Amino acid sequence: MVSVISTVDTAHEDMIHDAQMDYYGVRLATCSSDRSVKIFDVINGQQTLVADLRGHEGPVWQVAWAHPMYGNILASCSYDKKVIVWREASGSWEKIYEHGDHDSSVNSVQWAPKEFGLVLACGSSDGSVSILTYNENQWSSTKIKEAHSVRKIKIIGQYYWSFLTFIVTILLH
Numbered sequence: 001m002v003s004v005i006s007t008v009d010t011a012h013e014d015m016i017h018d019a020q021m022d023y024y025g026v027r028l029a030t031c032s033s034d035r036s037v038k039i040f041d042v043i044n045g046q047q048t049l050v051a052d053l054r055g056h057e058g059p060v061w062q063v064a065w066a067h068p069m070y071g072n073i074l075a076s077c078s079y080d081k082k083v084i085v086w087r088e089a090s091g092s093w094e095k096i097y098e099h100g101d102h103d104s105s106v107n108s109v110q111w112a113p114k115e116f117g118l119v120l121a122c123g124s125s126d127g128s129v130s131i132l133t134y135n136e137n138q139w140s141s142t143k144i145k146e147a148h149s150v151r152k153i154k155i156i157g158q159y160y161w162s163f164l165t166f167i168v169t170i171l172l173h
């Protein structure tokens with residue numbers, strides 16, 4: 001049996017598509033069809049809104065936290081064909097990178113294991129997967145066209161990481 005321990009009033013204005021806790025379980029990121037990403041501190045069952053991030057022009061499908069060794073970094077993806085990487089610095093959140101190289105909705109984002117560095121996989125309805133890599137203070141991207149069938153992209157984090165780990169290894173060496 002499952003019981004509800006706590007609820008979070010996100011104040012999103014439309015359907016919520018994803019909610020992810022950070023590595024330590026003290027921050028919650030949510031995203032919605034209202035085109036926003038919200039970040040909450042969650043401590044002792046109480047939540048406090050700390051950021052309302054706006055930058056997407058369509059429904060936001062998914063969010064993903066990077067490993068904390070890279071700081072407080074969050075990725076979001078949207079129907080607007082974009083991926084945005086956000087970072088908290090000195091208590092405020094800012095957009096640090098925007099990737100818009102897809103021809104259709106970007107439905108899934110997932111960070112690589114920390115051992116690979118700051119590397120993000122982005123799966124799109126256009127059939128491609130983009131690998132975004134941060135090295136030497138700059139972002140680069142590699143697009144793998146026809147990387148998947150559209151029906152399989154829904155669970156990129158679980159479905160593709162074996163394949164992507166192999167691809168990322170090749171790209172980084």
